[in-house]
Amino acid sequence: MTAMAARMAVRALIGTALLASGAYAAMARSPQEDTLHAAPPAFPRSARSNFVERCGGCHGLEGRSVARNVPDLAARAGFFLCTPESRSFAGRLPNVMFARLSDEDLADVLNYVMFDLGETPTSKLAKPYTSQEVAAYRANPLSVTDLHAKRREVVGEMVARCQAPQAMLDYNRPRGRIPGRVEEMK
Numbered sequence: 001m002t003a004m005a006a007r008m009a010v011r012a013l014i015g016t017a018l019l020a021s022g023a024y025a026a027m028a029r030s031p032q033e034d035t036l037h038a039a040p041p042a043f044p045r046s047a048r049s050n051f052v053e054r055c056g057g058c059h060g061l062e063g064r065s066v067a068r069n070v071p072d073l074a075a076r077a078g079f080f081l082c083t084p085e086s087r088s089f090a091g092r093l094p095n096v097m098f099a100r101l102s103d104e105d106l107a108d109v110l111n112y113v114m115f116d117l118g119e120t121p122t123s124k125l126a127k128p129y130t131s132q133e134v135a136a137y138r139a140n141p142l143s144v145t146d147l148h149a150k151r152r153e154v155v156g157e158m159v160a161r162c163q164a165p166q167a168m169l170d171y172n173r174p175r176g177r178i179p180g181r182v183e184e185m186k
């Protein structure tokens with residue numbers, strides 16, 4: 001066998017081995033597919049049970065809250081991945097940050113909330129939360145005296161930039177503060 005023929009034979013062998021192992025398919029993926037999350041990121045089953053335990057009491061087991069002063073998460077929370085500010089706002093909310101969960105478990109719960117329970121067109125293009133990101137949020141709590149004003153600001157951006165529904169702007173007209181709006185007080 002000539003040196004050239006030997007090299008070709010080796011290449012053919014490597015090619016077959018790559019195809020057989022599936023590695024070839026992985027190499028052929030475009031870099032874009034690795035940065036866009038067309039499918040929700042993987043999170044363990046415990047994310048759902050941790051959500052039920054740590055968040056479900058207020059937000060409802062399926063992300064539809066019973067109380068008017070707690071926002072729904074179902075089919076809308078994913079819009080919080082719209083801008084860096086809205087993303088960190090959601091991650092730095094007191095009830096989120098102080099949940100008794102490790103950084104890793106909390107990142108999984110947030111990903112479950114944003115990509116599954118609250119999936120939106122925005123979340124389809126967003127990166128998942130990581131435990132390092134959650135640790136950074138915990139070291140830097142939201143320092144706003146008026147949480148509602150801050151929320152209006154970030155949700156306003158979500159509506160303007162990511163087609164979040166207008167209805168997200170006022171989830172919680174405080175009971176009794178708007179005279180004459182009896183229908184709001186259900």
Ligand code: HEC
Nearest residue numbers: 054055058069070071077090093095096099109110113147
């Ligand atoms: C004690 C009740 C309570 C618990 C427990 C709770 N939340 Fe919330 N959550 C709220 C309220 C009330 C808001 C509205 C903002 C605020 O006042 O904190 C909110 C806002 C949010 C938002 C932003 C939604 C929006 O439209 O403003 C997200 C996302 C969220 N919570 C996720 C979670 C997750 C994840 C957990 C569990 C780790 C959790 N929450 C636990 C009451 C709660």
